[in-house]
Amino acid sequence: MGIIIGVPREIKNSEHRVGLVPGGVHALVSSGHQVLVERNAGVGSELTDEEFSEAGGTIVGTAEEVYGKSDLIIKVKEPLPTEYALIRPGQTVFTYFHFAASRELTEGMLKTGATCIAYETIEEKSGALPLLTPMSEVAGRMSIQVGACYLERTHGGRGVLLGGIPGVEPAKVVILGGGIVGSNAALMAAGLGAQVKILDINLDRLRFLSEVMPANVVTLYSSPYSVLQEVRDADLIVGAVLRHGARAPVLVPRSYLQSMKTGSVIVDVAVDQGGCIETCHPTTHDAPTYEVDGVIHYCVANMPGAVSRTSTFGLTNATLPYARRIADLGWRRAAQDDERMAQGVNIVDGAVTYRAVAEAFELEHTPLEQVL
Numbered sequence: 001m002g003i004i005i006g007v008p009r010e011i012k013n014s015e016h017r018v019g020l021v022p023g024g025v026h027a028l029v030s031s032g033h034q035v036l037v038e039r040n041a042g043v044g045s046e047l048t049d050e051e052f053s054e055a056g057g058t059i060v061g062t063a064e065e066v067y068g069k070s071d072l073i074i075k076v077k078e079p080l081p082t083e084y085a086l087i088r089p090g091q092t093v094f095t096y097f098h099f100a101a102s103r104e105l106t107e108g109m110l111k112t113g114a115t116c117i118a119y120e121t122i123e124e125k126s127g128a129l130p131l132l133t134p135m136s137e138v139a140g141r142m143s144i145q146v147g148a149c150y151l152e153r154t155h156g157g158r159g160v161l162l163g164g165i166p167g168v169e170p171a172k173v174v175i176l177g178g179g180i181v182g183s184n185a186a187l188m189a190a191g192l193g194a195q196v197k198i199l200d201i202n203l204d205r206l207r208f209l210s211e212v213m214p215a216n217v218v219t220l221y222s223s224p225y226s227v228l229q230e231v232r233d234a235d236l237i238v239g240a241v242l243r244h245g246a247r248a249p250v251l252v253p254r255s256y257l258q259s260m261k262t263g264s265v266i267v268d269v270a271v272d273q274g275g276c277i278e279t280c281h282p283t284t285h286d287a288p289t290y291e292v293d294g295v296i297h298y299c300v301a302n303m304p305g306a307v308s309r310t311s312t313f314g315l316t317n318a319t320l321p322y323a324r325r326i327a328d329l330g331w332r333r334a335a336q337d338d339e340r341m342a343q344g345v346n347i348v349d350g351a352v353t354y355r356a357v358a359e360a361f362e363l364e365h366t367p368l369e370q371v372l
Helices: 022-030 049-054 063-069 103-112 133-150 180-191 203-212 224-233 269-273 303-329 331-337 339-344 355-360
Strands: 004-007 034-038 058-060 072-074 092-095 115-118 172-176 195-200 217-221 236-239 265-268 289-292 295-298 345-348
Touching: 004 063, 022 034, 022 049, 022 303, 034 063, 049 058, 058 063, 072 303, 092 303, 103 345, 115 339, 133 180, 133 236, 133 265, 133 269, 133 295, 133 303, 172 180, 172 224, 180 195, 180 236, 180 269, 195 203, 195 224, 203 217, 217 224, 236 269, 265 269, 303 331, 303 339, 331 339, 339 345
Parallel strands: 004 034, 004 072, 034 058, 072 092, 092 115, 172 195, 172 236, 195 217, 236 265, 265 295
Antiparallel strands: 115 345, 289 295
8 A cells, every 4th residue: 555755845955856757756656655755855956857757746825735634745955943843653754854963853853743754864785875875976066066166265265275386385274084975085185186194093994095085095094183183284184984874983173173173165065964163153155164273164064955956866866766665665664675775764753763873862772673
């Protein structure tokens, strides 16, 4: 028996992605489900209501109707406070939550009584995060684009061209973290001709990166001392550290900023998990930067929203197989059958089932096995 799936329009500042593309709607409708799409939900990704209708979706006028009628909500970003009241007990919400970065969001969703399945904590046995990977690829590559932009004097930076020119040295780029974000940032920076250093604590990962990266990328073992030494000389720092489902560790305390160059730039991609730079706080695409101790901070929490069409298709490619399992089997059966899906379940009916989220706010942890 099919269920009703809702795709609301994203309302976070400058968030232009949408939870499903028409191809995803067609796949779910073909499996016997009904898909409600809020009017103009796809406009920011250059997807029209007509395309969703042709794929079998039903266009509805308001978010209230989408939430009110749907068993499963598929989004991109976490619900905002104005959406909490629309979510009801027994409903399943499938989106990026990043609970560990926000007590308000965690407590708000606990009160709804809904089941919250987070894209970012669905995990392979290898430790890979398949639904975070495509957006990490986008954010890693974007970090260099925006970093290069804000290094320009007209944007408050040092007036440094990332790749330099013959006879003038290129910029020095320091990347904290060698995962998906960090490796994609390194490739982009290296391709533009910068001097790049990647710091990480995983020696196996550093060995791999050393083998596959271009010659202008150097790998370094990360420690408080090595981070301090490298940020002193950096023109651009990219924060690319991730702890699965938990708050990012602070690797650059404010005291380090005093040793940095005036007009240097920090792009903290880890901001949606609290940030790995102490002076980081979330910004928006409308007001993306601020300055602390002469250092420009770019800390937009939804960076991929700026390249919404690329991001929407990349995200749906990854999320659709999981969305189909939830729709076809129900979230409980899907979690019982697939450990990866079970890792994604963060909150159920007012209980925190993901340990790292409970620990972040000293809340009671209820093992998922008890709920199932």
